[in-house]
Amino acid sequence: MPWREDPEPYKVWVSEIMLQQTQVATVTPYFERFMARFPTVFVLAAADLQAVLEIWQGLGYYSRARNLHKAAVWVVKERDGVLPRLSSEWQALPGIGPYAAGAIASISFGEVVPAVDGNVVRVFARLLGIRKDSTLPAVRRALTAEVTRCIAPRRAGDFNQAVMELGALVCKPRNPVCEGCPLQRWCEAHAKGLTATLPVRPTRKPVPHMDVAACVIRRGPRILIARRRPDQMLGGLWEFPGGKQEPGETLEQTAVREIDEEIGIHIRVRRQLGAIRHAFSHFKMTLHVFECTPVKGRARAVTVDAVKWVSIPELRTYPFPAADQKIITWLETDR
Numbered sequence: 085m086p087w088r089e090d091p092e093p094y095k096v097w098v099s100e101i102m103l104q105q106t107q108v109a110t111v112t113p114y115f116e117r118f119m120a121r122f123p124t125v126f127v128l129a130a131a132d133l134q135a136v137l138e139i140w141q142g143l144g145y146y147s148r149a150r151n152l153h154k155a156a157v158w159v160v161k162e163r164d165g166v167l168p169r170l171s172s173e174w175q176a177l178p179g180i181g182p183y184a185a186g187a188i189a190s191i192s193f194g195e196v197v198p199a200v201d202g203n204v205v206r207v208f209a210r211l212l213g214i215r216k217d218s219t220l221p222a223v224r225r226a227l228t229a230e231v232t233r234c235i236a237p238r239r240a241g242d243f244n245q246a247v248m249e250l251g252a253l254v255c256k257p258r259n260p261v262c263e264g265c266p267l268q269r270w271c272e273a274h275a276k277g278l279t280a281t282l283p284v285r286p287t288r289k290p291v292p293h294m295d296v297a298a299c300v301i302r303r304g305p306r307i308l309i310a311r312r313r314p315d316q317m318l319g320g321l322w323e324f325p326g327g328k329q330e331p332g333e334t335l336e337q338t339a340v341r342e343i344d345e346e347i348g349i350h351i352r353v354r355r356q357l358g359a360i361r362h363a364f365s366h367f368k369m370t371l372h373v374f375e376c377t378p379v380k381g382r383a384r385a386v387t388v389d390a391v392k393w394v395s396i397p398e399l400r401t402y403p404f405p406a407a408d409q410k411i412i413t414w415l416e417t418d419r
């Protein structure tokens with residue numbers, strides 16, 4: 085992990101944000117590209133958000149990139165670029181909760197604070213044999229208090245990283261490797277054969293699914309793209325415009341209605357190019373992609389942030405979400 089070699093606060097901060105909901109192997113190349121492009125908080129603050137989103141493209145959870153950029157601007161403006169030391173100060177920055185604040189402050193400055201992520205919850209719930217729902221706030225508080233009590237005072241950063249890593253590599257969600265675990269002789273779950281049932285979690289609700297129409301609107305060699313509003317999910321990213329199917333509509337009708345509402349033009353749907361399935365954390369979607377031509381009106385940003393007519397080779401110079409990047413690949417291969 086490149087950020088482990090030098091626990092400089094800026095690097096630890098960026099790495100911790102990237103690692104949220106994302107595996108180390110995925111993060112590593114993104115982290116290296118990010119550091120090469122934005123080596124200091126000053127460079128990051130001076131950068132355009134679009135440039136940050138471009139580097140983040142494909143990593144997902146784009147609000148992390150927007151918050152990172154916003155926080156860098158704030159740190160440079162309000163603190164002359166001096167990063168906070170204390171976990172409580174880190175939590176005042178956008179996008180930083182107790183876990184990230186604890187990780188950064190303990191790893192970079194040795195503050196004796198816990199950093200409780202899912203891995204740490206799993207290790208401690210098993211170690212202590214906690215049979216209550218580990219997502220309940222009271223249970224989470226009790227777990228955090230236990231973690232805090234155990235922190236090695238002079239090596240808080242090492243302690244937090246060690247427990248996280250134990251959870252990721254040894255005390256895994258399924259089939260924990262108890263034989264190689266240094267906590268085995270104190271572990272209640274191991275002693276009582278409860279490793280498969282702890283930690284206790286609420287039963288998951290089924291993930292909703294939605295059908296979405298996306299339009300590749302062609303005018304000669306150019307294609308219309310739209311930028312999502314900053315307050316929306318995937319805000320600041322570009323997309324092939326469209327939207328969610330409403331009850332009673334065909335997908336072609338959805339395409340026509342959405343483009344009328346979002347871009348202010350009337351289109352004709354020519355053919356379906358294909359369908360892409362994509363899963364987000366809280367819903368799944370099937371993106372039905374249509375090739376369309378404009379019939380009436382002039383494209384303008386009605387409910388989107390911006391619109392542009394671009395050539396196919398230019399598409400790669402804009403940040404797009406993962407599903408839309410597949411459409412770009414189709415267009416490049418002349419689908």
Ligand code: SF4
Pocket residue numbers: 207210211254255256260261262265266267268269271272273274279
């Ligand atoms: Fe996890 Fe097994 Fe170690 Fe207990 S002994 S902490 S269940 S890996």
